[in-house]
Amino acid sequence: MNRSLAELMADMPPTLVAEQLIHKLGIEIKEWSLERVTATMPVAGNRQPFGLLHGGASAALAETLGSLAAGAYVAPDGMLVGLELSVTHHRAAREGLVTGVCQPLHQGSQVGTYQISIRDDRDQLVCTARLTCLLRKRPGR
Template structure:
């Protein structure tokens, strides 16, 4: 689990507060068709098509759910970390698959459970277009000083 490499929480010369980090999709995110809907300290929301992310039985791949869930949860942690002039790296992720999907668009929503100065924990819900819960993830990130 690698931290995003973008340096966007730098202090602007005329500002006294750090600039919030803005999400930049990685290569895997782009290949999976991830789209950002909302990004803030309080909530990060993204969507992803099931098509192109299915396993051999035609179901949404569990690994795709984990990959996108970890990405969205980590982005949420980095946004919080940027308010402290820090970055975040994932240290733990776990998931429970409740149901699957064969088609459509899934929505991935990360909300904070704990926003500390050293650790963050986020709950990440993956739902289908009917609002049914497909997967629940919990991700913990370590906040660290940014390396310039």
């Protein structure tokens, strides 16, 4: 990807940037390329009522990573829309950071499918997810 997330968000009005879910969840993008997108997210502030990482926060992290991967694929003039997100929770995370890693399974002319794994600080698998997106590249690309 030629432009970083910070550069893309710099073009947005400050009020729009501040309200983005990525900021509210504390997601930090660590790597963003055509082959792989990685990010971390704190467990603190993203817990469900019983003190464990909220499954919806894991799903939001997964969809964020898959959407960024699809965005890199259709850049600079394409667009994408998420079609389906499937999330399986394997174990609880109680503290620290979780790290999500997204890799494309398929990137075609109209559909992209992305595999996301989320691991805790002990490198134990917390969650796996698969995101399918509708992809639209600019004609002629």
